[in-house]
Amino acid sequence: xxxxxxxxxxxxxxxxxxxxxxxxxxxxxxxxxxxxxxxxxxxxxxxxxxxxxxxxxxxxxxxxxxxxxxxxxxxxxxxxxxxxxxxxxxxxxxxxxxxxxxxxxxxxxxxxxxxxxxxxxxxxxxxxxxxxxxxxxxxxxxxxxxxxxxxxxxxxxxxxxxxxxxxxxxxxxxxxxxxxxxxxxxxxxxxxxxxxxxxxxxxxxxxxxxxxxxxxxxxxxxxxxxxxxxxxxxxxxxxxxxxxxxxxxxxxxxxxxxxxxxxxxxxxxxxxxxxxxxxxxxxxxxxxxxxxxxxxxxxxxxxxxxxxxxxxxxxxxxxxxxxxxxxxxxxxxxxxxxxxxxxxxx
Amino acid sequence: xxxxxxxxxxxxxxxxxxxxxxxxxxxxxxxxxxxxxxxxxxxxxxxxxxxxxxxxxxxxxxxxxxxxxxxxxxxxxxxxxxxxxxxxxxxxxxxxxxxxxxxxxxxxxxxxxxxxxxxxxxxxxxxxxxxxxxxxxxxxxxxxxxxxxxxxxxxxxxxxxxxxxxxxxxxxxxxxxxxxxxxxxxxxxxxxxxxxxxxxxxxxxxxxxxxxxxxxxxxxxxxxxxxxxxxxxxxxxxxxxxxxxxxxxxxxxxxxxxxxxxxxxxxxxxxxxxxxxxxxxxxxxxxxxxxxxxxxxxxxxxxxxxxxxxxxxxxxxxxxxxxxxxxxxxxxxxxxxxxxxxxxxx
Numbered sequence: 001x002x003x004x005x006x007x008x009x010x011x012x013x014x015x016x017x018x019x020x021x022x023x024x025x026x027x028x029x030x031x032x033x034x035x036x037x038x039x040x041x042x043x044x045x046x047x048x049x050x051x052x053x054x055x056x057x058x059x060x061x062x063x064x065x066x067x068x069x070x071x072x073x074x075x076x077x078x079x080x081x082x083x084x085x086x087x088x089x090x091x092x093x094x095x096x097x098x099x100x101x102x103x104x105x106x107x108x109x110x111x112x113x114x115x116x117x118x119x120x121x122x123x124x125x126x127x128x129x130x131x132x133x134x135x136x137x138x139x140x141x142x143x144x145x146x147x148x149x150x151x152x153x154x155x156x157x158x159x160x161x162x163x164x165x166x167x168x169x170x171x172x173x174x175x176x177x178x179x180x181x182x183x184x185x186x187x188x189x190x191x192x193x194x195x196x197x198x199x200x201x202x203x204x205x206x207x208x209x210x211x212x213x214x215x216x217x218x219x220x221x222x223x224x225x226x227x228x229x230x231x232x233x234x235x236x237x238x239x240x241x242x243x244x245x246x247x248x249x250x251x252x253x254x255x256x257x258x259x260x261x262x263x264x265x266x267x268x269x270x271x272x273x274x275x276x277x278x279x280x281x282x283x284x285x286x287x288x289x290x291x292x293x294x295x296x297x298x299x300x301x302x303x304x305x306x307x308x309x310x311x312x313x314x315x316x317x318x319x320x321x322x323x324x325x326x327x328x329x330x331x332x333x334x335x336x337x338x339x340x341x342x343x344x345x346x
Numbered sequence: 347x348x349x350x351x352x353x354x355x356x357x358x359x360x361x362x363x364x365x366x367x368x369x370x371x372x373x374x375x376x377x378x379x380x381x382x383x384x385x386x387x388x389x390x391x392x393x394x395x396x397x398x399x400x401x402x403x404x405x406x407x408x409x410x411x412x413x414x415x416x417x418x419x420x421x422x423x424x425x426x427x428x429x430x431x432x433x434x435x436x437x438x439x440x441x442x443x444x445x446x447x448x449x450x451x452x453x454x455x456x457x458x459x460x461x462x463x464x465x466x467x468x469x470x471x472x473x474x475x476x477x478x479x480x481x482x483x484x485x486x487x488x489x490x491x492x493x494x495x496x497x498x499x500x501x502x503x504x505x506x507x508x509x510x511x512x513x514x515x516x517x518x519x520x521x522x523x524x525x526x527x528x529x530x531x532x533x534x535x536x537x538x539x540x541x542x543x544x545x546x547x548x549x550x551x552x553x554x555x556x557x558x559x560x561x562x563x564x565x566x567x568x569x570x571x572x573x574x575x576x577x578x579x580x581x582x583x584x585x586x587x588x589x590x591x592x593x594x595x596x597x598x599x600x601x602x603x604x605x606x607x608x609x610x611x612x613x614x615x616x617x618x619x620x621x622x623x624x625x626x627x628x629x630x631x632x633x634x635x636x637x638x639x640x641x642x643x644x645x646x647x648x649x650x651x652x653x654x655x656x657x658x659x660x661x662x663x664x665x666x667x668x669x670x671x672x673x674x675x676x677x678x679x680x681x682x683x684x685x686x687x688x689x690x691x692x
Contacts, residue, residue: 155637163590237652253633280594295501297497
């Protein structure tokens with residue numbers, strides 16, 4: 001079943017407006033949620049919209065108030081977003097960085113207490129399309145699902161790190177959590193009552209398991225760091241980098257035991273023109289891309305580059321319609337009824 | 347066998363001076379090499395000194411000339427180091443960043459064509475000791491040993507990424523390559539004719555193997571990215587981040603097919619005081635550290651934090667003498683003879 005992108009946009013906007021989002025907030029949230037579906041990240045797309053509607057209705061995502069500027073200087077800013085909608089806040093932050101970087105080599109912003117921002121990959125193209133390098137990491141200090149190496153207590157979470165790298169062709173859009181998978185992935189398996197394809201989790205005693213139910217048991221199990229038993233200390237190391245940048249630097253971490261509705265965000269833009277030069281940068285990245293593509297591949301298929309499948313999925317779905325998570329519209333039906341908005345037809 | 351740190355310092359300095367390093371260069375290289383041994387990274391310590399002596403003698407590390415400033419603005423610099431000694435160049439870069447960050451939130455430098463800098467971890471304390479967060483990545487565009495996921499051609503190398511995170515106690519000193527191990531690690535196994543503890547490599551056909559000889563065979567095998575078969579695309583993604591920051595941004599990448607003697611470096615300092623505040627930063631990091639330490643551990647030992655073992659090793663060896671790689675002095679004996687310098691006695 002495929003849905004026209006324009007219909008989904010109209011539908012999503014109407015539901016968000018109905019629960020109280022203003023026009024700019026609804027537009028930003030709609031664009032980012034649909035972008036996640038377009039890029040193929042269905043657990044971060046319309047499937048998640050019902051959570052947003054609930055959170056706005058419950059006051060956990062706020063639709064009024066201002067972003068608080070904690071610090072501002074040329075090339076850097078620290079904001080506290082007071083749980084305004086993540087997609088909208090990131091849009092404002094992106095505009096600030098793009099303006100800042102006209103005059104300088106880098107600009108960096110941290111955001112405390114931002115509502116859920118969703119799929120990181122979707123925030124990278126506004127930078128890469130302008131030839132700019134961008135680093136983004138975000139995490140949720142109210143969620144703990146990953147233990148330190150050798151440990152059993154969940155102390156951090158799946159902490160994604162993203163980077164957009166411009167090329168003369170399609171940008172490299174890296175977006176990966178520092179554990180073997182995201183919380184949403186395991187929630188999705190648990191909801192379907194399915195086992196995982198591998199022993200990606202640890203039970204409460206630290207024994208590897210493929211059962212997603214350990215994450216909701218008591219005592220709780222944990223998600224393995226990237227690298228698992230042998231090299232999980234490295235995945236955890238990358239997870240700590242995300243904690244430092246997106247939580248400690250924003251002053252919004254686990255110490256204050258926040259609820260699960262706010263995130264910390266670190267976003268940094270770098271202009272290659274103000275280091276060794278844009279031409280040199282693109283020459284090098286294009287060369288690297290071409291060497292990867294020249295690999296015949298172990299199974300006769302050249303290796304894929306980060307973002308390649310996502311951008312192909314985006315182009316395909318904009319043309320032929322958007323596929324949704326099978327449960328997305330079921331979850332949204334009660335909200336649509338309440339708002340008097342018809343469900344989109346495939 | 348343990349050697350007094352002061353004796354090793356005198357010995358190392360004398361050998362470097364004998365081949366032509368000036369006093370400042372020799373001091374910086376000596377400090378960094380010995381730091382690697384102190385921190386327990388013996389393949390990057392005095393074991394490597396014979397390589398430096400060879401390279402200086404062969405003109406591959408240069409001891410005269412100037413760092414070329416490609417770009418400079420407040421808060422950013424791009425240098426070309428023309429293969430001046432890496433440890434000395436990084437010392438100059440550190441001084442520049444520390445000066446820059448007095449007045450602003452971040453400062454970033456890229457360095458093209460820098461001689462080997464060695465152990466990344468050793469460059470972090472000058473920042474963390476001042477309460478500053480630091481990111482460092484460096485790689486060698488003349489070495490290829492890691493394939494893209496699903497591929498067999500080596501296209502990047504083991505690309506370490508490091509971050510120093512200040513705390514009120516010992517700093518977190520993260521330094522990890524984005525593959526399962528470093529080139530030096532596998533060279534060391536190969537030199538000893540030993541198999542690896544696991545199937546950490548791929549042979550030329552892409553089949554996992556524990557034989558380090560595949561890395562020097564023809565056609566060459568490759569080192570697996572962090573995450574290996576299932577999740578190696580993530581390790582490779584982190585490897586690409588390092589390529590973008592330390593090679594593309596410096597304009598010194600694989601396109602120009604450089605020889606194996608130059609590295610690209612990306613170094614960035616961030617002052618937490620100019621985001622949400624130093625106190626808030628330290629409160630959050632200290633809290634995270636304490637939650638990790640509160641974990642009893644799967645095997646009854648609390649998890650270790652990055653840098654913890656290294657800093658303990660450093661303190662221990664400064665007190666009781668430095669242990670060296672078993673082959674370090676054997677490799678240095680001919681150089682010591684030529685320079686008329688006695689070998690240190692344990």
